[in-house]
Amino acid sequence: MSPELVILLVGICVAVSCALIGCFLLLRQLTLLGDAISHAVLPGIVIGFLLTGSREPLPMFLGAGAFGVLTVFLVDLFLRSRRLREDASIGVVFPGLFALGVILVSRYASAVDLDIECVLYGEIAYAPWDTWSLFGVELGPKPLWVTAGTFLIDLVVVIALFKELKLSSFDPRLAAALGYSPVLLHYLLMTLTSVTVVGAFESVGAILVVAMLIVPAATAYLITDHLPRMLWLASLVGTVAAVSGYFLARALDASIAGSMAVCAGLQFLLVLLFAPSYGVIGRWLVRRRLMRRLSSELLLGKLTTDRAVRAADLAQRFGWAESRILRALQRLEREQQVERTADGFRRIGC
Amino acid sequence: MIDLSSYTLQTVLVGSVLLGVVGGVVGSFALLRRQSLLGDALAHAALPGVCLGFLAAGTKAAWALSLGALFAGLIGALVIVGVVRGSRVKEDAAIGIVLSVFFGAGIVLLTRIQRSEAGNASGLDRFLFGQAATLTTTDVVVIGVGGCLVLLLTALWFKELELLTFDRGFAASLGLPIRMLEVVLTALLVLVVVLGLQMVGVVLMVATLITPAAAARQWTNRLSVMVLLAAAFGGLSGAIGAVASAVVPRLPTGPAIVVASSVALSISLLFAPQRGVVFGWIAERRTAARIRIENLLKDLYRLGEDRGALGDPLPWPLVQGARHQGRRAFARRVRLLQRRGWLARSDDALQLTAMGVAQAAQVVRRHRLWELYLSRRLDLPADHLHRDAEAMEHVLSDETLGELDRLLGHPQTDPHGRPIPPAPTGAPGSSR
Numbered sequence: 001m002s003p004e005l006v007i008l009l010v011g012i013c014v015a016v017s018c019a020l021i022g023c024f025l026l027l028r029q030l031t032l033l034g035d036a037i038s039h040a041v042l043p044g045i046v047i048g049f050l051l052t053g054s055r056e057p058l059p060m061f062l063g064a065g066a067f068g069v070l071t072v073f074l075v076d077l078f079l080r081s082r083r084l085r086e087d088a089s090i091g092v093v094f095p096g097l098f099a100l101g102v103i104l105v106s107r108y109a110s111a112v113d114l115d116i117e118c119v120l121y122g123e124i125a126y127a128p129w130d131t132w133s134l135f136g137v138e139l140g141p142k143p144l145w146v147t148a149g150t151f152l153i154d155l156v157v158v159i160a161l162f163k164e165l166k167l168s169s170f171d172p173r174l175a176a177a178l179g180y181s182p183v184l185l186h187y188l189l190m191t192l193t194s195v196t197v198v199g200a201f202e203s204v205g206a207i208l209v210v211a212m213l214i215v216p217a218a219t220a221y222l223i224t225d226h227l228p229r230m231l232w233l234a235s236l237v238g239t240v241a242a243v244s245g246y247f248l249a250r251a252l253d254a255s256i257a258g259s260m261a262v263c264a265g266l267q268f269l270l271v272l273l274f275a276p277s278y279g280v281i282g283r284w285l286v287r288r289r290l291m292r293r294l295s296s297e298l299l300l301g302k303l304t305t306d307r308a309v310r311a312a313d314l315a316q317r318f319g320w321a322e323s324r325i326l327r328a329l330q331r332l333e334r335e336q337q338v339e340r341t342a343d344g345f346r347r348i349g350c
Numbered sequence: 351m352i353d354l355s356s357y358t359l360q361t362v363l364v365g366s367v368l369l370g371v372v373g374g375v376v377g378s379f380a381l382l383r384r385q386s387l388l389g390d391a392l393a394h395a396a397l398p399g400v401c402l403g404f405l406a407a408g409t410k411a412a413w414a415l416s417l418g419a420l421f422a423g424l425i426g427a428l429v430i431v432g433v434v435r436g437s438r439v440k441e442d443a444a445i446g447i448v449l450s451v452f453f454g455a456g457i458v459l460l461t462r463i464q465r466s467e468a469g470n471a472s473g474l475d476r477f478l479f480g481q482a483a484t485l486t487t488t489d490v491v492v493i494g495v496g497g498c499l500v501l502l503l504t505a506l507w508f509k510e511l512e513l514l515t516f517d518r519g520f521a522a523s524l525g526l527p528i529r530m531l532e533v534v535l536t537a538l539l540v541l542v543v544v545l546g547l548q549m550v551g552v553v554l555m556v557a558t559l560i561t562p563a564a565a566a567r568q569w570t571n572r573l574s575v576m577v578l579l580a581a582a583f584g585g586l587s588g589a590i591g592a593v594a595s596a597v598v599p600r601l602p603t604g605p606a607i608v609v610a611s612s613v614a615l616s617i618s619l620l621f622a623p624q625r626g627v628v629f630g631w632i633a634e635r636r637t638a639a640r641i642r643i644e645n646l647l648k649d650l651y652r653l654g655e656d657r658g659a660l661g662d663p664l665p666w667p668l669v670q671g672a673r674h675q676g677r678r679a680f681a682r683r684v685r686l687l688q689r690r691g692w693l694a695r696s697d698d699a700l701q702l703t704a705m706g707v708a709q710a711a712q713v714v715r716r717h718r719l720w721e722l723y724l725s726r727r728l729d730l731p732a733d734h735l736h737r738d739a740e741a742m743e744h745v746l747s748d749e750t751l752g753e754l755d756r757l758l759g760h761p762q763t764d765p766h767g768r769p770i771p772p773a774p775t776g777a778p779g780s781s782r
Contacts, residue, residue: 031446032387039553081627083619084564091386092564095557096612099605102479102554106600120478120553121457207394207553208457211450218443255461261454268447272437280436 003128006141008246010127011260013147014200015212015238017154021196022217023234024189027169031214033075036094037190038197038209040071042101042119045201050108057146061198068194071097072187122205122257143203150199157192158231165189166227204257211261212238219268222275237267295328300337300347308344359596362482365490366588366607369546369558372497374566374584375504376542377559378577379535381567382515386560388430391449393543393555395426397456400477400547401463410473412492416544423540426452480551482592482603489548496545500538511535512573550604561611562587568622587611641744644713646683647692648743649673650702651710655768660707663699711771717743718764719754725765726758732765
């Protein structure tokens with residue numbers, strides 16, 4: 001496999017698995033908990049390294065998973081004890097754990113073979129050369145195995161529990177009433193988030209995972225109201241971000257993970273502006289059409305067939321600018337609802 | 351040993367204490383306005399600004415980088431507001447998007463700069479986690495001047511900001527320039543982030559703002575006290591972090607400060623009076639114990655009443671059977687009452703003392719007065735009264751009780767026809 005293909009495949013696996021999970025986080029307004037988890041798994045990863053002295057994926061996943069669940073548990077604990085509000089509980093838990101992780105990395109840097117830059121940007125560029133051999137058999141690049149594995153786990157869980165996740169995201173009370181434990185589903189989703197974040201961690205780093213979790217999901221959310229379609233679209237946006245990000249990074253000679261985040265951001269910006277019904281421009285057009293119809297209907301109500309009225313009088317009566325009245329009258333004239341006479345406008349009888 | 355005269359340590363110490371104080375003050379407002387994570391997003395958003403400042407000015411001078419960071423942070427704040435107002439994306443996602451995309455852009459610029467002019471720019475990555483050791487006297491002066499500006503503005507507009515924080519609608523109705531004040535608060539947040547860039551870096555900046563404020567919140571309900579406490583916690587964490595990183599080898603200052611303030615927060619959450627978990631737990635246990643004792647007193651009183659004599663001995667199983675309770679728990683309560691001199695016991699019988707009768711009479715009085723109040727004032731049927739009174743008998747204060755007694759015309763019997771024990775002499779409302 002060519003190195004370029006390996007990097008692209010790793011990027012796509014990360015992007016799609018993050019997009020799948022991100023959609024549910026976004027719908028449940030838990031995106032910042034995802035952000036918190038992506039930071040807070042660092043001490044878990046380092047402790048996994050320190051205990052086993054190797055970079056094998058399993059201890060890393062176990063350590064990170066434990067700290068991911070610990071984060072969610074602490075945030076919930078502060079929230080439920082009513083000592084802190086949600087934003088504050090998230091805002092105090094993850095910096096504390098992340099700082100702990102950074103200290104561990106700095107103190108035992110030589111032992112864990114992990115540097116701070118890697119934590120932040122990831123090292124996807126080295127993915128092709130980080131090969132994995134088991135019992136003397138070369139299995140190919142390890143990051144590809146790890147990210148493809150997390151992608152498969154995410155895909156299987158999302159398909160298997162699609163109904164439960166969907167219902168509890170849109171109507172948690174009905175889901176609870178039907179007997180799907182909200183707590184269990186919450187922790188399941190959070191564990192899945194931790195696994196996804198750890199799988200992506202080595203490749204794209206702690207903070208850019210957040211971009212992959214949130215941005216494609218938010219982009220898809222602006223396009224569609226249909227959950228399966230949203231999952232497809234988010235995966236597509238993630239994939240496009242991964243591929244275009246790689247080539248942007250090569251053109252600029254800059255960080256691949258950073259470029260992927262920037263490409264995802266650009267797609268979000270485009271969709272934010274141009275999405276058909278939820279985009280800024282789309283919404284502006286809809287509002288303008290409504291305003292026009294409203295003005296026309298209000299004017300028509302005041303006009304009669306037997307007597308013409310001058311635009312200036314109408315402007316005075318409605319308290320609108322005369323130009324607005326004139327534009328509305330011109331539209332009505334084009335629609336053949338009113339006609340212009342010597343002393344003003346008159347409604348055409350039907 | 352710590353060498354306090356070391357120039358580096360002095361610089362770092364002064365800088366981190368100043369930053370902690372300023373961060374605590376501004377963070378208090380962010381915390382109360384539920385904008386903790388906005389601070390996080392603004393800090394991350396500052397990174398591309400630092401890089402652009404470097405590229406535009408061609409120098410690593412503090413003013414260029416700070417101006418860039420200030421600019422980028424404000425743009426980030428604007429984008430968040432714009433996305434929330436202009437689309438259906440919720441605030442949490444908008445914050446996450448700005449945080450991660452701006453940071454990604456920052457990383458792209460950073461790696462680009464590092465690879466193109468390696469030697470010259472390699473210092474920029476210290477803004478990720480901060481590198482206090484590179485702090486110069488000029489940097490500390492900048493932090494000092496900026497910090498004083500922030501503190502001055504906060505002090506000057508304290509009343510307005512307080513009103514905005516707690517009751518935005520009321521502040522608006524008084525004609526305060528709400529929009530302007532909100533912009534000022536966000537600008538102060540960005541300013542503190544910029545001041546802290548070199549010390550703790552963009553990634554952990556949010557902890558300098560929020561953690562001391564969250565700790566201070568546990569100790570008081572007054573904003574002025576909270577702001578001062580947050581400043582104190584922030585300053586103390588800064589000092590501890592600076593000293594710790596000087597003493598322990600390979601301990602970065604920024605994360606050390608964050609860990610110190612996290613410890614301060616944990617202590618506050620556990621041990622602060624009133625809000626602290628431990629004190630809350632103790633108070634809860636005390637109330638539960640009092641309720642159990644009052645219930646036992648009441649059981650003894652009513653059983654005695656049924657038999658026609660209040661101070662008579664009652665068989666042990668009869669009393670225990672009055673409500674659902676285990677043998678051992680019951681024995682514990684009996685011992686408690688005995689120790690207070692309210693109860694005398696023999697092998698198979700329990701007997702209220704004169705003092706015990708007086709105590710029990712008060713519990714029963716609260717219960718029956720409340721039942722009477724419910725039945726007369728709210729016209730509740732007789733079978734609805736008991737459960738409510740079971741709860742109220744433990745919480746009615748003497749003043750309320752006196753008022754109730756007066757309101758009901760000093761009644762003698764409850765709705766079930768049983769006598770209401772009289773008030774002890776000297777209690778409010780006892781004069782007949």
